[in-house]
Amino acid sequence: MKEKLTIIKVSGKIIEKPEALKLFIRKLSTVGGRKLVIHSGSNLASMLADRMGVRITEIDSRPVVDDNTLNVLAMVYAGRVNKQLVALLQARKMNALGVTGADLNLITSVKRGMGDTDLGHTGEVRSVNAITLSKLIDAGVLPVIAPMSHDGKGGLLFNETDAMAAEVAKALALRYDVTLIYCFEKKGVLLNPKDPDSVVAELKRTRYKALRELEIINDWFVNKLDNAFSAIDHGVKEVIITNAAQLSHLEMGTHIK
């Protein structure tokens, strides 16, 4: 029987608020067994870019990652956010190791555009080093991954966090019973965006398609859910969309199997 592994992707909206971050860390410590965290941090990056006078261009809400933007993203994600998380986790005796995909050659990517649009140093995951990751995890380490990888030629690439979390989950599904959690500020996928309690408890592909066609689920959820279903298709046991408070009650939130 495979060991259980819980992969938690935590969103920028949690990371950037001290109180929300504290709650997340406290609740994370209640999740038993082997764990891996992937974090975002986008608003902090925009704030830094503004202060530095770096203008981040976006196309269809994807950043165009030029050299200056890459530096900002590396500083905020791999520096400030990642190391703050690691120090807080260590204080709770979780043996965190903060990494990017460049470290230990964990994740390589290829440059990814959008149609004909060049998105600069934006990466699409090509390979996940499941052997090294599982050695760390089995040694009791909690990997904390910033959404950056490398091209193997000395260049860093920025990855979309939800997609990277799904790729890591798929790669580790061969070795573990993987639950992938998208942890954000809402209780789950909402049927009515104005009602925070209108959570869809379980979402099957057929119902997802119907909700999408009715435009009940908006673009923002679509990205998460496409990644979620792709993970399920590739051996991930379950995807849960939930908030930090509910990490100690994983029966809540939206469940995708």
Place this chain on the structure above:
Amino acid sequence: MKEKLTIIKVSGKIIEKPEALKLFIRKLSTVGGRKLVIHSGSNLASMLADRMGVRITEIDSRPVVDDNTLNVLAMVYAGRVNKQLVALLQARKMNALGVTGADLNLITSVKRGMGDTDLGHTGEVRSVNAITLSKLIDAGVLPVIAPMSHDGKGGLLFNETDAMAAEVAKALALRYDVTLIYCFEKKGVLLNPKDPDSVVAELKRTRYKALRELEIINDWFVNKLDNAFSAIDHGVKEVIITNAAQLSHLEMGTHIK
């Protein structure tokens, strides 16, 4: 017999110049056997602080690390510089892992003032986790350490890089034959600061004291050399002060035994 380990502290003046950095990486790959890198990056941090409007106060050339300064240092050292180094090392097939002392609980520090002066989030190394570091090193990993540690209570601390390199070298000297290299932009300790070739080939404590009394060696070298002699006193086999070009000729530079 103990295995050989070379610990290389690389200065900010090398890190911040692309050509110097490339030379460093190329020369580093010629250093055989087990290795560990500790890097600085101070001028890049000052530049970022300026652009962000963060004013870093210095007392006797030590930064007073308030909350904003700590964020800047974490972003530059643990983010940009550390991950750039890791990606470049990986491209040369050195299996780099970029860390701070908070990661894997590798290095803990206590807050350190200077006399009655509060230096904020400035740390003095209290313990180095030699067991975990040696496991990584023996598995073929090249640890790349940014000069930050943690207090075990969730706080990051900034460390003076030369001192941290000496402490890591001392802790690992129980397990390895350690050579500690201070790699900077000059060929070694210079008898005449105006003559770049006036390198002291070998420096014993008695001669060091004499040169210090004659004020031939300036404050900047004194800090490095005090750390060097302290390392030798605690089991480090040799300290070499040299530049990047000479990493492939370790018989050059200033040798302290």
